[in-house]
Amino acid sequence: MMFNRLPFIALGASLLIAQCFAADVVPTEVQMPGTQQGQAGNFESPDKCDNCHSGYNKTNPEYEPATGWRGSAMANASRDPIFWATMAVAEQDFDGAGDFCIRCHSTKGWYEGHSTPTDGSGIPAMDDNGVDCDTCHVMTNTDNSDPVLQGAMTAPFIANCSDKTLAPSGTCQSADEGFYGSGILSLWNASSAKLGPYVDADARHQFMQSKFHRHVDFCGSCHDVSNPVVGDLAPGNGTQPGAPLVISSQDASGTPNVGGSVVDKAAFNNPPYAYGVVERTFSEYKASAFPTTQVADFLSLPENLRHPGGAIEQTYQAALLAGTGGNYADGDIRYFSCQSCHMRPVQGAGANKRGVQVRKDLPQHDFTGGNSWIGDVIKYQDSRSQLRLGDGLTAVQLSAIDLATERAKQHLQQAANLSVDGNLVTVVNLTGHKLISGYPEGRRMWLNIKWYDGDEQMLREDGAYGPIGVTVANPAGGTAVEVESIVDLTGANTRIYSAHYGITQAWAERLVSLGVSGDIALAYDRLSGEVVTTLADLAAGSADNVAESFHFALNNRVVADNRIPPYGMSFDEAKRRNALPVPANQFGDPGVGGVYDYYDRLTLNPPAGAVYATIDLLYQGTSWEYIQFLHLANNRQSTFLGAEGDNMLEAWLNTGMAKPQLMASITWGSAPVTDDTLGVSSISTGYLQQSGKGKSQTTTYIASSTITVGDEVVIRALVQEASGELEEGALVSMNVTNTATLESFPLVSGASDSNGVAEVRWKTAAPNKKGNGGTALGTYTISVTDVSGSWDGVPTSSSFNLVN
Incomplete structure (x- = not known):
């Protein structure tokens, strides 16, 4: 365990002692505003929703709201093995951090008060549905802009800027700015009505129309993720250089008030994008041109964004089904929002009751990104009784997961376009956020290039993926397994798109001064598994040192980020939201007032004698390097989470090691015509x-x-x-x-x-x-x-x- 208990306690919160593995009281550093536990009313089981919303569309079962949701990462968030393995290390890093994780991965469990102990051991089996139906269908806008639909928020847990310090002295831009991110929700509890976009739903339950459900900010409620602990306690509050200053519990000398009142904490005084960078999917989108671009204006977009079969084009095609040129069937303007791509409209009925109208803009409850491997991992652990929650998957759930896996592969194929002109390769981002986006640890995209001579002999392979010379015992038994990864992570001809986070020397020094063990391993050698550096090593180093780390709960700096920006991403807005590339001079180096390129260009380096090359853009959901970290960093002292690193390694090894998925391909040069052409x-x-x-x-x-x-x-x-x-x-x-x-x-x-x-x-x-x-x-x-x-x-x- 990484923290020792300090001699001061405020509001029942403290840093942890070496023998603690789960907090019974959530530290104030972890708490966040919004609707609190016990305020959301009764969360109904999705099984009840299934009675009407699944089992009736035999031709396209994925069009059924419940079936689409059942297979998604949202529905299976509480089963997600990498969530549990990651939370195990986070709980070691900061006792109580698990409450932050549970807030999104078992929303019903959190809102009904089951997030303590914070290792998840108190979550009952009935709370195994991840982000469930009621979570989204009782959500209201945290900015309280709807005069009727206002969720339960009481001071000091108000999740907007109405009583905060406005810019330039603070990070709030206006008094009506809502907090979007980290699962900070404002939930409707004034009645049992379900909230949704239609005014004419003929439901068997109470319903109310909610304009927020089509709003471009809706999905931001969860898909910016900011670490409130780092945001409050770390020097610089976990921001990127040049971002606005954060209001936190730190005094004029920079000393934080550990365990102090929530009213002083960063999460209560700043929008989530302002501090503690973890994920910035929503901010990447908000900094782009898409939130203000109508789907009906698709044909005015640059030609390379309208690529055949790309995500933007597919979104436009789906929107045309409503017969309004791209807008919603009821005439509302449809913007390129998260929903327009990840909940594309289909033609179908939303329920199985007689007389329910067939709509031409029924949102498919898809929610799919690029996570094509997690379904197999969940099924594997279920078969071996290793799931922490939600075991005993039914045939219906298994089928829905398989359908979602195929949708994820399709989304990956829609996310990018490759072109080649001479020795110049261009990768175009066809998504509404960075390519790639989401939780950065372990996710990566890269170019695999195989060069051939006229006799079809391969001369060189750039970005090769395969065995790296590491063999590990298979925890499931049988023969040892040879680990596969990108062979050369730093090669001159290897282009990998990813984000890397780390810990600064000043933060390491502060952590040690607060009683954190300096023996914490920050990184491991991917071949030998030996510790590369420790927290003490970093704390004792020079002031400008930053060590890369997979410690989600402690990282306070984006070390590198070369993921491709979305179309029209503003330098100024990305800087304000801590979403800039790192370094910031990539992708056209726009500077103040400018806009980033939404593509990357790479000059090829053909070997002598090369006649043609195959160029594949590959994506991997998580890497050996991250799985190795989760395996080695878990100290195995937690009764509930001590085996999660081992279980994650086992599942990863026995389900294909998150096999890379092909996103796009193209050929350089002219391949000889063969029987395989x-x-x-x-x-x-x-x-x-x-x-x-x-x-x-x-x-x-x-x-x-x-x-x-x-x-x-x-x-x-x-x-x-x-x-x-x-x-x-x-x-x-x-x-x-x-x-x-x-x-x-x-x-x-x-x-x-x-x-x-x-x-x-x-x-x-x-x-x-x-x-x-x-x-x-x-x-x-x-x-x-x-x-x-x-x-x-x-x-x-x-x-x-x-x-x-």
Whole structure:
């Protein structure tokens, strides 16, 4: 355990003693404003929601709100093994830190007062649903802008700037600024009504319309994450250089009031983006141009943002289904928000009750990012009775998790575009936040480049991934496992996109002075597992030293961050929100008043004799280096969390080591034509026809070159190798173009099946009742623009007619 109890105590809080493993009283440094425990009313079980919101859409079960949610990381946040392994170390670092983690990973558990002891051992099995239905459907805006829907907040737990010090002396920009981040929520408890975006829901329960649920700030409530401990106690409050000063309990000399009143703490006097940087997904988005860009203005965006099959284009296509040119069906303006991408509209009913209207802008409860590996880890631990919460997964839950895993892979393929011009490779960020974003520890994206000569012999591989010479015993038994990772993390030709955090010398020195053990290992050698540096080493070093560290609860500095900014990211706003690249002069070096590039360019270094190269953009959800840290840093003295590092290592090793996922690929040079060269031999179009009802319902593909407007056009491309063999696993990029208006819609298929068929569906929109809007009628051509792998370059084409 990392803290020794200090001789002073305030409001029942203290730093911890070497024998403590979980606080029974949450320290004031960990507490945050917003609705407090016991104030949110009764959280209903999602099982009750399932009665109406799942089990009725046999064709697209993922369109059901409950089924989409069931498979998501939100629903499984309390099962997430990496959460438990990370919290185990955080509790060692600062006794009580677990309350901060539980607040988001078991919201019902937190609001019903089960977050103490802070190691999670007090959370009952019934609170195993992560971020559940009621959490979102009773949320109100923390800025209290809605005169009716105002959540439960009582002084001093007011989560907005109404009674705070305004800029320039403080970080609040205006009196009506709400606090968005770290699970600081304002929850409605004045009635049992569920809150949502519709005014005309025909629900069997009470409901009230909430404009906040479509608001661009809604998801920010959780997806900026700031460490309140570091924010209050650390020198500089965990900010990046140049950010506004933070109001905290530190006095004029910089000495913090450990255990002091919450009214003096940083979390109560500043918006979450101002201090203790952990994640800045929401701030990255807010600093971009997307919060003020309407989906209907998609065609005015730069061409490389409108890439076929990219996240932005897919969001636009989905929005057109409502028939309002990109806006919501009821006429509300739809901006490029978190919801517009991660809850894309689909056509369907929101519940199984008779008479429930079929909507054309039903938000799919997807919530998917790039986490394509966590489902397998959860299932593995469930099979071995290792889950801390939520074991005994049902067939319904397992199916939902598998569906979500596939959606995550699709999101990764939509997140970026690669292009090559001479020796210049460009990676374009097609998301609304940095590429990549989210919890930074272990997540990374990189370019894997294989160089070949004219005889197809590989000359060099940059960004190679594979065995690194480390073999570990398999905790599950059997033969030892050879660990895989990026082979050369620092190579001149290796481009890795990631964020690295650390601890400054001044903070290390303060921690030691507060009684923290200097023996804490800050980093381990990834090959030998030996300790590289300790807290005492850092504290005794020079004043400008910063040591990289995976200690989530202690890190106070962003050491490096070369993740690609989103479109239109303002230098000034990113600086204010502690979301700048590090160093800040990357991506065009815009400076004050400027805007960052939303792409990265890399000059290639071909080896002598290279004729062509395959360039793959890869993503890994977590790395060996982070898993190793969670395994070694856990001191195994906690009765409840002592095995979590070992369990996480076991699950990671036995589920593919978070195998890297392909995001995009392109070829440099000209590959020799071989039997493996891919081409599209034919393209067909049609639509899906349903027959029967209930369990007898079937869906049939009807081939046709005439499609009725408002239907979904099903496009099928047959992918073959030059040898004639059918190709499985290929992605086909194509353009659908109206021959009269020349408006073009880029699409990317799903992976071709064992019969070589790659399918993509293009949603058309019927005009409204007055005959306005909708997809233009007429003849459309389909042209192949790329096939993943070694494409033959032949642009196979076809056409169809869109009619009334």
